[in-house]
Amino acid sequence: MRTLNHNCIFCKIVLKNLPNAIIYEDEKFLAFMDKYPINHGHSLLVPKEHFKNILEMPIKEVGEMHSLVPRLAKAITSVLGSDGFNINQNNGKSANQIVPHVHVHIVPRYSIEKVRGQWPMRKIAQIKELENLAHKIRENIEGL
Template sequence: MYDETCIFCREIANKGNAAFVYRGVNILAFMDNAPIEEGHVLVIPRNHYENIYDIDKDIYLELQLAVKRISIAVKNVLKTDGLNIGQNNGRVANQVVMHYHVHIIPRYYRKKINWERENANIDDLEIIAAKIRAGIKEVEL
C-alpha cells in the first residue's frame, strides 16, 4: 500500500529522505523536520494508512511498541522531564500529513514549548537521531 501523493510514502518510506532513529520491516521512525522541540520524533507504518480508522490492527500494535521503545530512549538520551505523545485523525483534528503517524515530543520543566514550527537542518537532526538510535539499543521491553 503506497500513495504517490503522500509525502511520507514518497519521501520517507520510498526515498529514505529523513534522519532515521528506527527502521523496521513495517515501522519507521525519524526526526520531524520542523520540530516542536529538539528530539521530536515521528513514528509511521511503512505502508500507507490514512488514520487510526484505517490502520491494520497488527501494524498498529507493532507501531505502539516501537513508540514505547523510542519514547524510553528519547527520555534517557535527552534527559527529558516528560513527553507528549500525540496522534491526530483528520484535518479538523490538525492532521496535516494524511499518513498515520505518532508524534513523540520531549518536554522540559525549564522550557515552554514554542508551537511555531521551523524547518531544521538535516545535519543537526542526524546528530540527535544518532544519539536516539544508540539509546534504542539499550531499551528492553
Template sequence: MECIFCSIISKNREAAYVYENDRFIAIMDKYPINIGHTLVIPKKHYHTIIDMPVNEVGMLFALTAHLAKAVIKAVNSDGFSIGQNNGEAANQIIPHVHVHIIPRFANDKTRWSSRRFMTFEQLQNVAENIRRYIEPIEIEELV
C-alpha cells in the first residue's frame, strides 16, 4: 500500500494545500489538534528524520518556521507548538517524515504528555552516554 503522504504528493489523494515547492508540501492536518494544524512534508519519502540528509533537515525546519508565521497570523493564535515524531514508539502514525505546526490558544488545555523527574546525576549520566554516540560534523555541512 502506498504511503498516504506519497499519494498526496503524487496527487492521487486530496489534501488542503497550504504551500508547495520542488522539495516540500504543506497541508492541513486532516485530524487537527487545533484549527490551523499544518503539516510540512518533504516530497521525497524518508521514514524518519535521521534518514534525511542534514541539509534537507535544515531546509525542512527553515520552511516550518517560515510557514508558522503565516499560520499563527491566519488563525490569530497565542502561540504554537512544533512536533516531529520518529518511529512507532514515538507515535509516528504515518511513516513519512513530517513536521506539525500546531497553533496554541491561551485556554486550549492541550498539554504535553506526562513528564518524569530525574536527578541532576541521572541527567548527567544520560548526557554522557549520548555524547559517546555523537558523530563528528563540520559546521559547513549544516549550511
C-alpha cells in the first residue's frame, strides 16, 4: 500500500484528482508538465509515494528515479527543440523546495533565451497547451 498525503498537490496528481499533463508513468513514478513552468517544456518527475525529501526515500528508489531523467530529458528536448536542460532537485524550504513531495525538475533551455544562464520568470500555462505537449513527449518516450 502506497503512502499518500491527501493534502499534497502532487499526491492529488498521482491519484489523478487534479488536471494534469502526464508525460510518463510506471508503477513507482510519474512525470508531468509543470503548471507553472520556468520555461517551455518544464517537467517534473515524482515518486508515486509521498516522501518529503530524498532522505526519506529508499536509496534504491532515488537511483531508479534519477535513472529515468535522461530518458525523459531526451524526449523533452527532442520534442521542444531545446539545446540544453537543467536538472534540479530541491530538498527543504531553504533550498527552494515549494511542494514538500520529492520532485525532479527537468527544465529545457534554449540558446535564443535573451539572458543566458538566468532563470526566466515563471508563467502560468494553460492545461490544454500542456496536454498537447505532453502527448507529443509521451509518444517520443515510447519510441525510445
